[in-house]
Structure formats: C-alpha cells, structure tokens
Amino acid sequence: MGDVKNLISAVVLSMLVLFAYQTFYLGPLEEEAAQQALLEAEALGEETLALGDTTIPDPDTGELAAPEVQAAAPETITTEPVERIVINATRLSGSISPVGARLDDLVLNDYFDRLGEGAENIELLKNEARSNAYFAEFNWRANTGVTLPTSKTVWTTRGGSLTTNGEVELYWENGQGITFRQFFSVDENFMFTIRQVVENNSDQRINIAPIGEVRRIDTPETQGFFILYEGPLGVFNGTLEDDDDYDDLADDGSVDFAVSPNGWLGYSDKYWLTALVPDQTRPFTARFQHQKILGRDAYTIRYLVDQGEVVAIGGSSEYVSHFFAGAKEVSLIDAYEETYNIPLFDRAIDWGWFYFLTKPIFYTLDYFYVMFGNFGVSILILTVIIKLFLFPLANKSFRAMSRVKKLQPKVAAIKERFPDDKLRQQQETMALYKREKANPASGCLPMFIQIPVFFALYKTLFVTIEMRHEPFFGWVHDLAAPDPMTFITLFGLVPWDPPGFLLVGIWPILMGVTMWFQMKLNPQSPDPIQAKIFTYMPIVFTFILAPFPVGLVIYWTWNNILTILQQYVIMKKEGVPIGNA
Numbered sequence: 001m002g003d004v005k006n007l008i009s010a011v012v013l014s015m016l017v018l019f020a021y022q023t024f025y026l027g028p029l030e031e032e033a034a035q036q037a038l039l040e041a042e043a044l045g046e047e048t049l050a051l052g053d054t055t056i057p058d059p060d061t062g063e064l065a066a067p068e069v070q071a072a073a074p075e076t077i078t079t080e081p082v083e084r085i086v087i088n089a090t091r092l093s094g095s096i097s098p099v100g101a102r103l104d105d106l107v108l109n110d111y112f113d114r115l116g117e118g119a120e121n122i123e124l125l126k127n128e129a130r131s132n133a134y135f136a137e138f139n140w141r142a143n144t145g146v147t148l149p150t151s152k153t154v155w156t157t158r159g160g161s162l163t164t165n166g167e168v169e170l171y172w173e174n175g176q177g178i179t180f181r182q183f184f185s186v187d188e189n190f191m192f193t194i195r196q197v198v199e200n201n202s203d204q205r206i207n208i209a210p211i212g213e214v215r216r217i218d219t220p221e222t223q224g225f226f227i228l229y230e231g232p233l234g235v236f237n238g239t240l241e242d243d244d245d246y247d248d249l250a251d252d253g254s255v256d257f258a259v260s261p262n263g264w265l266g267y268s269d270k271y272w273l274t275a276l277v278p279d280q281t282r283p284f285t286a287r288f289q290h291q292k293i294l295g296r297d298a299y300t301i302r303y304l305v306d307q308g309e310v311v312a313i314g315g316s317s318e319y320v321s322h323f324f325a326g327a328k329e330v331s332l333i334d335a336y337e338e339t340y341n342i343p344l345f346d347r348a349i350d351w352g353w354f355y356f357l358t359k360p361i362f363y364t365l366d367y368f369y370v371m372f373g374n375f376g377v378s379i380l381i382l383t384v385i386i387k388l389f390l391f392p393l394a395n396k397s398f399r400a401m402s403r404v405k406k407l408q409p410k411v412a413a414i415k416e417r418f419p420d421d422k423l424r425q426q427q428e429t430m431a432l433y434k435r436e437k438a439n440p441a442s443g444c445l446p447m448f449i450q451i452p453v454f455f456a457l458y459k460t461l462f463v464t465i466e467m468r469h470e471p472f473f474g475w476v477h478d479l480a481a482p483d484p485m486t487f488i489t490l491f492g493l494v495p496w497d498p499p500g501f502l503l504v505g506i507w508p509i510l511m512g513v514t515m516w517f518q519m520k521l522n523p524q525s526p527d528p529i530q531a532k533i534f535t536y537m538p539i540v541f542t543f544i545l546a547p548f549p550v551g552l553v554i555y556w557t558w559n560n561i562l563t564i565l566q567q568y569v570i571m572k573k574e575g576v577p578i579g580n581a
Contacts, residue, residue, distance in 0.1 A: 190326025376472030
C-alpha cells in the first residue's frame with residue numbers, strides 16, 4: 001500500500017513541477033520572445049534587399065560562376081515606379097513585380113490560416129520589404145562584357161494579368177543589342193512555367209546560361225517536431241537531400257551539390273512547398289546558401305545550368321523551367337511527378353521511414369473519403385481493415401493469453417507455497433507455463449506489429465494537408481489538431497488558457513477508458529511492481545495522446561473497442577473468467 005501511495009505522490013509532484021515550469025519559466029520566456037519578435041518585425045519593415053550584379057566575366061574558358069547575394073545600399077530604396085502584373089488564376093492570386101521580374105506576392109485561394117470567422121487566406125510569397133520575405137527570381141549568367149538584368153532592373157510588361165493557362169511577358173534590352181525575355185504562365189493548380197529567352201542582335205556571340213532561385217529572408221517559424229522535416233531540400237542524382245535545415249545552413253554557410261542530370265530543389269514547410277524544377281534534359285548544379293544581409297538571415301536555394309549555350313549573332317536561346325508554389329496535395333504532387341518526369345517529387349511530402357506504409361494508408365483513407373465524404377469515417381474503416389488483416393495473429397495471441405489467465409489460480413498457489421523465495425516462485429511459474437504451453441509474452445506481439453501502423457497513421461495525419469481542417473462529427477472540426485473539448489476548461493465553459501499538458505479532451509479520455517477495460521481482460525502480471533505500472537498506463541497514455549491529432553486518438557480508441565470485443569469473445573469460448581479477480 002505504501003508503494004502505491006509513493007507512486008501517486010510521485011505522479012502528483014511531477015504534474016506540479018510541470019505546471020510550475022510551464023507557468024513561471026516557459027510562460028515569461030514565451031512572452032519575452034513574442035515582444036522581441038514584434039520589435040524585430042517592426043524594424044525589419046525598414047530594410048530592403050537586392051541581388052548583386054550577375055555579370056561574371058570569363059571569356060577564355062566560357063565557364064560561368066554563380067552570382068553572389070549582396071546588400072542594397074540605403075540610397076537605392078525606392079517605391080516601385082511601375083504597375084505590377086496581377087495574378088488571377090484558379091487557385092492562386094497575387095502579382096509579379098516588374099522590378100527584377102520577381103514572383104514575390106502569392107496567395108492560396110483555397111486555404112486559410114484557421115477555421116471560423118476572421119480566417120485569412122494563406123499568403124505564401126511576400127516581397128522583400130516585409131518580414132519573412134519569400135520570393136522567386138529567374139536570371140542568367142554570361143561571359144564578360146554582357147550587361148545582364150539584376151534585381152533592380154525594371155522590365156517592360158506585355159500581356160495584361162496572368163490567368164489560368166494564359167501567359168504574360170516581361171522583356172528588357174540591355175543597350176548592347178541583347179534582349180532578355182521572360183514568359184510566365186500558370187496551370188489550374190500551382191505549377192508555373194517560365195520561358196527564358198535571349199535574343200542576340202549584338203555584334204558578338206555570347207555564352208549564356210539560366211539561373212533560378214528562391215530566397216527566404218528571416219528564419220521561418222517551423223513546427224519543431226523531430227518527425228517532420230522543414231527547410232531546404234532537393235533531389236540530385238536520384239538522391240533526396242534533406243539533411244540541412246535552417247539551423248544547419250546557418251552554421252555551414254553554404255552547401256554545394258555535384259552536377260545532376262535532373263532533379264529539383266525547394267523549401268518544404270509542413271503543408272506548403274516552393275520548388276524549382278529545371279529543364280530535366282540539361283544538367284545543373286545546385287547550392288543552398290545562408291547569409292546575413294542588413295542584419296537579417298537570408299536563405300537562398302539556386303540552380304545553375306551546368307553548361308552555357310553559345311548564342312550566335314542574330315540567334316536566340318530558350319530555356320523552359322517550372323516553379324511549384326502551393327499546397328502539398330498528394331494526388332497533385334504525384335501527378336506533377338509523372339507529367340513532368342520529376343524524380344522523387346513525391347518526397348516533398350515527408351512520408352518518413354515507413355514510406356511503404358504511410359503512403360498506402362493515405363490512399364486507403366482517401367479512397368473511403370471519396371466514398372463517404374468524411375476522413376473520420378475513413379479512419380474507422382481503415383481500423384477495421386487492419387484488425388481483419390491481423391485477425392489470425394490476434395486470435396492466436398488472445399488464446400495464449402487466455403491460457404495464461406486460466407493458470408492464475410495455480411500461479412497464486414505457487415506464491416503461497418514459496419512465500420519468501422522469489423527465485424523459486426519464478427522458476428515454478430515458468431515451469432508451469434511451459435507444461436501448459438502458455439506464453440505470457442504472447443499478448444505483446446500484436447501491439448508490437450501495430451506500432452509501425454500507428455506511427456505511419458500518425459505521420460499521415462500530421463503531414464498530409466488533406467487531413468487539415470477536416471471534420472469528424474460533433475465538436476471535432478479538425479482531425480489533424482488535438483481534441484478541443486478539454487475537461488480542464490469544463491469542455492469549453494471556463495474561458496482560460498491552462499498549461500498544455502492539462503489540455504485533455506474527451507477523445508483522449510475515452511481512449512484511456514477503453515485501454516483500462518482492455519487491460520482488465522488481460523492476465524495480471526505476477527510482478528507486483530509491473531502490475532502497478534500497468535494499472536497507471538491508461539492514465540499516462542491519456543495525457544501522452546492528448547496533444548496528438550484527434551484523428552489518431554479516434555483510431556486508437558476504436559481499435560481498443562474492437563480488440564475488447566474480440567478478446568471478450570475468445571475468453572468466453574475458452575471459459576476464462578472476465579476481469580483480474
């Protein structure tokens with residue numbers, strides 16, 4: 001009895017320590033960080049950035065080096081003197097800046113930052129004068145003597161606004177007889193096509209090669225979960241490169257990749273993606289880079305076509321690339337991978353180690369979603385399918401557990417015979433199990449097998465945008481978020497913001513209750529310490545799963561209910577008493 005009291009005291013004290021840590025330490029730190037972020041955001045609004053000159057002279061070898069990012073001098077800060085090109089596509093809106101021909105204003109029409117009134121559309125790309133600037137730019141590198149456009153070049157526009165499957169043109173003549181043209185078009189979803197054309201009407205041939213880059217100014221806020229990668233990534237030479245997140249890049253300065261015959265590079269957020277897709281028939285090199293510009297962190301990803309093209313006098317050159325900017329919808333990403341022959345483009349979604357399980361689980365859920373229109377219902381059906389798949393193994397396991405439970409009176413008799421000899425108790429108990437062909441560990445096997453399935457489902461709920469803001473029934477309006485109906489707020493009646501570890505919703509409580517019932521059906525551990533640990537496991541798991549996506553908790557709860565029913569039927573057939581008594 002004393003051990004139980006000590007255990008309860010330890011749990012209570014641990015919760016008090018967590019409460020105090022959250023309230024008196026993390027709380028003030030978070031408030032201070034929020035105030036500092038606000039001050040920095042206000043200060044950053046006063047700064048702008050620009051690309052340096054991209055002219056890299058090397059006339060003898062024809063080799064073309066990468067441009068470097070430079071800070072703009074304060075006197076170059078001006079208001080754009082020209083009208084922006086409006087983007088009015090099916091799923092995207094925003095504008096293109098003629099200054100630098102930069103795509104730096106993009107809004108997702110179908111996605112919002114939250115549910116309910118006051119929700120605003122997701123703003124993906126932002127111009128450089130704003131906090132958390134995020135933009136794409138396309139340019140060239142050339143041999144010496146060729147004046148190239150820069151980020152401050154004012155391009156002339158043609159074509160009006162950019163609509164779905166339409167095209168707009170930006171062009172600029174460098175004063176040497178060379179005209180640069182960029183044609184932008186966008187499909188009905190999130191893929192831009194960029195045609196870069198150079199017309200050489202000068203008195204000399206030129207060697208020129210395209211560049212594409214995406215830059216983020218200020219370190220973006222990330223989810224901070226170890227199971228989710230957010231940051232620069234790409235596929236080069238058939239290998240996914242996603243080892244250098246923002247912190248790593250800030251430490252390393254830059255990472256260069258060997259010449260690749262095809263591939264892509266981009267920035268991956270939890271739900272959103274920007275990705276440069278060079279011409280898949282022309283080799284390129286790539287660089288991930290971090291710099292400090294005017295006191296701000298600048299992250300740049302850039303591809304450079306490996307070999308420049310020689311453009312004769314009176315000739316022209318054209319290079320076609322693509323730029324994805326939007327939501328990581330699974331079917332859409334897969335379709336783009338096939339349409340444009342982009343290697344491993346589906347890995348932009350962080351499917352994780354259990355890729356072979358995670359993606360099939362998603363497509364199973366999506367199949368039933370199309371049928372029933374509710375991902376929660378899909379989760380319930382998927383749970384039944386998994387239970388049916390594991391049915392033979394589970395039946396064998398439950399029968400073995402039933403035999404173990406049937407032997408509990410004999411195990412108790414052994415304890416009475418050798419009350420002071422723990423070693424002899426264990427020896428006699430194991431001999432009994434061996435004679436009766438009962439395996440006390442058999443009940444763990446189905447649980448171990450389900451761990452990869454559980455984790456794969458967790459990844460699916462966590463990383464796929466299809467689950468975001470998808471309702472179930474009742475109070476569950478977002479399967480990818482924790483259960484909002486928490487007991488600590490009297491299920492919404494008390495308007496206060498308690499520490500996160502106390503936010504336990506109805507579904508986690510139901511999961512804990514079903515777990516308790518399931519454990520009551522299992523044979524009690526002969527070790528009293530293990531028995532006490534198992535007794536408190538439902539409470540521990542209730543708090544552990546409370547912050548998880550509620551869709552995952554629904555899966556676990558429903559799985560427990562099905563397991564209880566299956567185990568109950570088997571125990572009845574085996575003539576085993578129900579409960580631990």
